[in-house]
Amino acid sequence: MIKRLCVIGVGLIGGSLARALREAKFVDEIIGASRNAGHLQKAVQLGVVDRYETDLAVAVKGADMVLVSVPLGAMNAVFTAIKGSLGVDAVVTDAGSAKAGVVEAVKAAIGEQPAWFVPGHPIAGTEQSGVEASFADLYKGRRVILTPTEKTSAAATQKVRAMWEAAGAIVNEMDVDHHDEVLAATSHLPHMLAFALVESLARMSEQREIFEYAAGGFRDFTRIASSDPVMWRDICIANRDALLATLETFRGDLDDLAAAIQDRDESRILSIFQDAKAARDGFAG
Ligand code: NAP
DSSP, rough: OOOEEEEEEEHHHHHHHHHHHHHHHHHEEEEEEOOOOHHHHHHTTTTTTTESSSHHHHTTOOOOOHHHHHHGGGGGHHHHHTTTTTTTTTTEEEESSSSSHHHHHEEEEEEEOOTTOOEEESSOOOOOOOOGGOOOTTTTEEEEEOOOOSSSSSSHHHHHHHHHHHOEEEEEOOOOHHHHHHHHIIIIIHHHHHHHHHHHHHSSSTHHHHHHHHOOHHHHHGGGGSSSSHHHHHHHHHTHHHHHHHHHHHHHHHHHHHHHTTOOOOOHHHHHHHHHHHHHHHHHH
């Protein structure tokens, strides 16, 4: 059980965890915190948090659990703001989509890698943002990856694990760098492709016609291009090296496909599509 949870950044991710923990009766009191009082008032109206503070140092006072669910570029400023106000037993975790950058930002803010900080990443989300988009079932049956460092206390990791499990998630642990490589391929690369495709098509002169005749496949493939641009800019910068490596591999594979089409190499084209279909059918099944 959590006595007082402080959620810094009550958007899709933080708001959904607050809703899930409240529904599971796993928390007594929830404090919301961020920059904009209007957003936080909305969170109170929706019953997502009990009360709010715009001063982060005040917000974390007395909290036994703190979730930092702000864009990656804001992590350093948030940890700098809260470091002097955390209680001795407080555990802090985050939800950032790339982990090495967060671990570095926390170390830079605190001056060392703290035992009370458990880096985390829920592998769940939608293309919507803000507290209005949050919902209690977001984490049901979904994975959460924790990437404790060698300095993270086992008790803190256990407490964060129990919190995500109460929200319905399946929790795994992974090394920070391995997490960033895996997520570069499975999440960050597809988002780059969706953003780049839609941006490229939007610049074509027949743009209106392209979107008018776009069918279900285009809608499925490009849904994630409606995701928050600030969040994804921060992810690109934070996971730059792993993302560039996976983009380079993909660029080579796309060149192979283009060459097969150029050469009218039917068997090569068929083999690429058959391999893709088998992999996707296996994954979807
Ligand atoms: P979101 O809905 O836009 O919420 C972000 C929240 O952060 C807002 O409530 C915003 O409130 C607050 N915020 C922004 N800058 C801040 C600052 N400098 N200080 C304090 N609060 C600040 O975003 P989200 O989708 O929940 O994403 C949050 C985190 O989860 C990100 O790190 C993201 O990488 C990660 N994540 C997202 C997804 C996804 O699918 N969306 C999935 C997994 C992980 P104010 O405007 O009031 O400050």
